[in-house]
Amino acid sequence: MLEELKQKVYKANIDLVRHGLVIFTWGNVSGIDREKGLVVIKPSGVDYDSMTADQMVVVDLATGKVVEGELRPSSDTPTHLVLYRAFPEIGGIVHTHSTYATAWAQAGKDLPNIGTTHADYFHNAIPCTDDMTAAQVQGDYELETGNVIVDRFIREHINPVHTPGVLVKNHGPFSWGKNPDEAVHNAVVMEQVAKMAFVAYSVNPGLTMNPLLVEKHFSRKHGPNAYYGQKK
Amino acid sequence: MLEELKQKVYKANIDLVRHGLVIFTWGNVSGIDREKGLVVIKPSGVDYDSMTADQMVVVDLATGKVVEGELRPSSDTPTHLVLYRAFPEIGGIVHTHSTYATAWAQAGKDLPNIGTTHADYFHNAIPCTDDMTAAQVQGDYELETGNVIVDRFIREHINPVHTPGVLVKNHGPFSWGKNPDEAVHNAVVMEQVAKMAFVAYSVNPGLTMNPLLVEKHFSRKHGPNAYYGQKK
Amino acid sequence: MLEELKQKVYKANIDLVRHGLVIFTWGNVSGIDREKGLVVIKPSGVDYDSMTADQMVVVDLATGKVVEGELRPSSDTPTHLVLYRAFPEIGGIVHTHSTYATAWAQAGKDLPNIGTTHADYFHNAIPCTDDMTAAQVQGDYELETGNVIVDRFIREHINPVHTPGVLVKNHGPFSWGKNPDEAVHNAVVMEQVAKMAFVAYSVNPGLTMNPLLVEKHFSRKHGPNAYYGQKK
Amino acid sequence: MLEELKQKVYKANIDLVRHGLVIFTWGNVSGIDREKGLVVIKPSGVDYDSMTADQMVVVDLATGKVVEGELRPSSDTPTHLVLYRAFPEIGGIVHTHSTYATAWAQAGKDLPNIGTTHADYFHNAIPCTDDMTAAQVQGDYELETGNVIVDRFIREHINPVHTPGVLVKNHGPFSWGKNPDEAVHNAVVMEQVAKMAFVAYSVNPGLTMNPLLVEKHFSRKHGPNAYYGQKK
Numbered sequence: 001m002l003e004e005l006k007q008k009v010y011k012a013n014i015d016l017v018r019h020g021l022v023i024f025t026w027g028n029v030s031g032i033d034r035e036k037g038l039v040v041i042k043p044s045g046v047d048y049d050s051m052t053a054d055q056m057v058v059v060d061l062a063t064g065k066v067v068e069g070e071l072r073p074s075s076d077t078p079t080h081l082v083l084y085r086a087f088p089e090i091g092g093i094v095h096t097h098s099t100y101a102t103a104w105a106q107a108g109k110d111l112p113n114i115g116t117t118h119a120d121y122f123h124n125a126i127p128c129t130d131d132m133t134a135a136q137v138q139g140d141y142e143l144e145t146g147n148v149i150v151d152r153f154i155r156e157h158i159n160p161v162h163t164p165g166v167l168v169k170n171h172g173p174f175s176w177g178k179n180p181d182e183a184v185h186n187a188v189v190m191e192q193v194a195k196m197a198f199v200a201y202s203v204n205p206g207l208t209m210n211p212l213l214v215e216k217h218f219s220r221k222h223g224p225n226a227y228y229g230q231k232k
Numbered sequence: 233m234l235e236e237l238k239q240k241v242y243k244a245n246i247d248l249v250r251h252g253l254v255i256f257t258w259g260n261v262s263g264i265d266r267e268k269g270l271v272v273i274k275p276s277g278v279d280y281d282s283m284t285a286d287q288m289v290v291v292d293l294a295t296g297k298v299v300e301g302e303l304r305p306s307s308d309t310p311t312h313l314v315l316y317r318a319f320p321e322i323g324g325i326v327h328t329h330s331t332y333a334t335a336w337a338q339a340g341k342d343l344p345n346i347g348t349t350h351a352d353y354f355h356n357a358i359p360c361t362d363d364m365t366a367a368q369v370q371g372d373y374e375l376e377t378g379n380v381i382v383d384r385f386i387r388e389h390i391n392p393v394h395t396p397g398v399l400v401k402n403h404g405p406f407s408w409g410k411n412p413d414e415a416v417h418n419a420v421v422m423e424q425v426a427k428m429a430f431v432a433y434s435v436n437p438g439l440t441m442n443p444l445l446v447e448k449h450f451s452r453k454h455g456p457n458a459y460y461g462q463k464k
Numbered sequence: 465m466l467e468e469l470k471q472k473v474y475k476a477n478i479d480l481v482r483h484g485l486v487i488f489t490w491g492n493v494s495g496i497d498r499e500k501g502l503v504v505i506k507p508s509g510v511d512y513d514s515m516t517a518d519q520m521v522v523v524d525l526a527t528g529k530v531v532e533g534e535l536r537p538s539s540d541t542p543t544h545l546v547l548y549r550a551f552p553e554i555g556g557i558v559h560t561h562s563t564y565a566t567a568w569a570q571a572g573k574d575l576p577n578i579g580t581t582h583a584d585y586f587h588n589a590i591p592c593t594d595d596m597t598a599a600q601v602q603g604d605y606e607l608e609t610g611n612v613i614v615d616r617f618i619r620e621h622i623n624p625v626h627t628p629g630v631l632v633k634n635h636g637p638f639s640w641g642k643n644p645d646e647a648v649h650n651a652v653v654m655e656q657v658a659k660m661a662f663v664a665y666s667v668n669p670g671l672t673m674n675p676l677l678v679e680k681h682f683s684r685k686h687g688p689n690a691y692y693g694q695k696k
Numbered sequence: 697m698l699e700e701l702k703q704k705v706y707k708a709n710i711d712l713v714r715h716g717l718v719i720f721t722w723g724n725v726s727g728i729d730r731e732k733g734l735v736v737i738k739p740s741g742v743d744y745d746s747m748t749a750d751q752m753v754v755v756d757l758a759t760g761k762v763v764e765g766e767l768r769p770s771s772d773t774p775t776h777l778v779l780y781r782a783f784p785e786i787g788g789i790v791h792t793h794s795t796y797a798t799a800w801a802q803a804g805k806d807l808p809n810i811g812t813t814h815a816d817y818f819h820n821a822i823p824c825t826d827d828m829t830a831a832q833v834q835g836d837y838e839l840e841t842g843n844v845i846v847d848r849f850i851r852e853h854i855n856p857v858h859t860p861g862v863l864v865k866n867h868g869p870f871s872w873g874k875n876p877d878e879a880v881h882n883a884v885v886m887e888q889v890a891k892m893a894f895v896a897y898s899v900n901p902g903l904t905m906n907p908l909l910v911e912k913h914f915s916r917k918h919g920p921n922a923y924y925g926q927k928k
Contacts, residue, residue: 024417044461044462045461045462046462075459075461097348099424099431100431102347102349102428103428103429104432105347106441107439108436108439109436114634115569115570115636116561116635116636117561117636131442132442132444137442137444137445137448170445171348172348172349192487195563196563196567198431198567199567200567200571201434202434202665202666203571203662203665204571207570207572208572210596210601210633212597212598212601212602213596213634216601220539220605230508230509230535256884258813277926304925307923307925329812329813331892331895332895334892335893335894335896335899337811338811338892338896338905339895339896339897339903341900363906364908364909365908366908369906369909369912373912373916401906402811403909430895430899433898578802579801579866579867580793580866580868581722581793581798652719652720660799660802661799663894664800664802664803666897667799667894667897668804671802671803671804672804676828676833677866692741692771693721693741693771694740694768
């Protein structure tokens with residue numbers, strides 16, 4: 001069942017390790033089959049070294065029930081499902097505790113768009129979510145983690161395709177993309193821009209970004225007039 | 233004698249190097265056989281490259297005397313013994329001079345719990361010990377190093393199982409766990425949360441932690457209602 | 465056509481990855497044949513893993529037209545061409561988004577000459593360009609990026625042979641040299657001095673440089689009385 | 697001639713690369729035969745990849761003349777010779793531009809003894825030299841670099857055996873030891889304590905060191921009552 005997607009999700013999980021974004025089991029990737037309404041996700045707490053594509057767990061998008069797989073799905077599965085339901089354009093989601101993006105999440109600050117590296121992938125600041133309430137934390141916590149993300153995007157009319165990532169306050173980054181591979185790509189970008197912003201603000205706390213560059217670089221890689229890379 | 237434990241302690245010492253926590257011989261791991269009252273520990277100042285499991289030294293928990301082994305035990309052995317005597321739940325101890333955890337120890341500050349990565353493993357701040365007195369330093373120094381650790385835990389009713397690590401002021405981190413492998417795991421976590429906290433406070437010196445997340449994440453991985461990972 | 469130069473440009477691009485200056489496709493190297501008036505440059509958005517020397521694109525220095533190659537040249541090609549036209553002494557150009565040099569570019573500050581490592585290669589501060597105007601960004605952006613670089617060098621009489629690199633504000637570093645290999649070498653130096661300057665200013669925001677050392681170290685490696693290295 | 701020492705000096709130079717202290721050719725190691733009054737040192741500007749033990753250059757301690765070798769000795773040779781003449785106890789010297797130690801040298805500050813890692817190897821702060829004068833820089837520069845180092849040690853009665861390293865202001869670190877291997881060892885320690893001090897002061901600019909620990913840790917590894925490591 002969904003062997004091809006399982007293979008992609010498995011490979012994307014391994015790529016997290018290869019890119020240095022994950023220690024131990026601190027990360028997970030999922031992918032979705034929109035037609036079937038099924039999500040494939042990494043099992044919870046399984047070592048990357050011994051993990052196989054067969055162990056990926058299939059979960060129903062609507063109900064959250066496990067449809068196939070002998071292991072428990074990632075404990076963050078409810079967060080992934082909320083994001084897939086709210087953002088119909090996305091096909092893959094990544095969660096990590098990567099060093100610099102997590103540090104910004106712990107700092108509780110939006111990660112500002114201060115360079116073309118950021119603008120090539122993220123149109124605006126990468127938002128940091130609000131503090132979760134007692135009702136949210138003590139209730140269905142992982143589902144509510146998805147809700148605080150979606151709340152911020154809806155409230156401020158942030159387009160999740162143009163801003164494919166978020167910092168969950170005091171927790172860490174989530175990123176997404178049109179498939180699991182692109183979600184991993186965006187997780188790497190978030191970590192790198194978080195590291196560069198840490199250094200840049202240390203060097204110059206009063207730095208400014210040229211807003212013209214944001215529009216230029218984002219549109220150079222995205223939208224109808226993109227001209228970066230090879231024609232596809 | 234204790235061949236299986238020697239093998240585990242040896243492997244845990246090698247893992248410190250693999251995880252990048254140790255330069256030269258600046259680290260040691262021990263494990264305990266509670267029934268026999270014997271501790272197995274790395275020899276002092278021996279290169280990791282040439283070290284073998286056979287070289288691990290067996291020491292009596294009560295007396296500190298070497299029971300087996302041709303080499304001197306780690307000079308930090310008396311610290312390990314004090315911790316094993318004071319914290320009967322623990323089965324393995326690690327000491328390193330890992331970069332970021334040691335920097336926090338040099339800074340002389342408790343490492344605050346500012347994120348879920350920390351809360352997944354350590355219930356509270358990782359405490360930093362008091363300054364040692366002349367009597368302590370000039371007396372039985374390594375034993376007194378253990379005492380300043382234990383003093384802090386007893387005085388503030390810190391549960392060593394819920395806070396499996398400490399920073400010795402101007403020195404470096406100790407961590408522990410139910411066995412040597414878990415103690416190494418916690419040493420890796422300490423180094424990573426120390427690094428992330430360094431970055432987070434640089435980005436936002438006035439950052440705040442949501443206390444609700446501390447309880448949630450700690451109980452998600454620990455205690456009777458834990459639901460992270462696979463059922464065991 | 466230009467097989468030897470293609471090989472050199474290809475190798476220089478691969479060296480960027482080997483030196484840790486490039487993530488994904490975020491970098492490009494070019495080289496020039498001054499006699500023929502032709503520039504060889506990396507294709508746009510092609511993975512380094514699958515890239516071959518044959519894929520290097522040949523572009524006319526005067527017109528910017530592709531003379532040979534089936535792929536689109538790097539989107540930064542017009543920037544390279546402006547630099548080759550303005551700086552007739554140079555034979556190779558590198559652009560990266562390397563972490564620390566890019567952070568300084570995001571900080572919008574000249575990278576000061578504060579040590580002999582810097583002075584061994586760059587006579588003065590590595591300049592950071594002005595903010596680009598709406599006309600520049602919305603016009604022929606990559607060409608104008610070259611122009612803001614050249615403007616700064618001309619306006620302040622900076623010798624591009626003695627200061628073989630620049631920070632484009634909110635964007636990242638460009639470096640150059642007498643051939644592609646030397647341009648890569650200078651890119652590595654820029655990244656390293658950017659990292660050391662970040663640390664040095666964190667340790668001592670009021671640090672000062674001895675101007676005598678600038679002259680001494682620069683002339684020790686450059687000019688008629690150079691005495692570093694072996695006689696050539 | 698001096699084949700064994702050449703082999704040791706060669707190996708020590710390669711170890712600098714292995715320990716990540718050197719980029720390109722930015723480092724050199726020498727060793728001395730005190731009986732013969734001859735110093736063996738790395739040739740200037742030679743790649744580490746292609747370097748062989750045969751290429752090490754033999755220089756006369758008293759005159760600085762090359763006694764054997766077809767290549768020019770390191771341009772820093774006169775600095776090494778001044779140190780060998782002033783500090784008769786030492787047998788090997790290292791110079792690098794390693795990242796964090798060089799950053800402290802650029803910051804122009806003594807590297808304070810703020811932890812037991814430092815105290816295990818360096819009894820006091822690692823001193824940073826004075827600014828060099830015009831006469832020194834424009835005269836016999838590399839020899840005068842040695843003189844500013846020695847001046848500081850003599851003026852403040854610093855024992856070079858107990859403080860086996862120095863930061864040359866706006867330049868970088870020199871370290872030494874009883875042989876080339878120990879000099880490399882101390883170079884690794886300086887880089888690591890420089891990195892930890894950078895982080896520690898960022899976390900707590902007002903940190904304090906317990907002076908009792910300095911004495912304890914230094915004497916634990918050095919002097920007649922040392923008890924770290926195995927009996928020799």
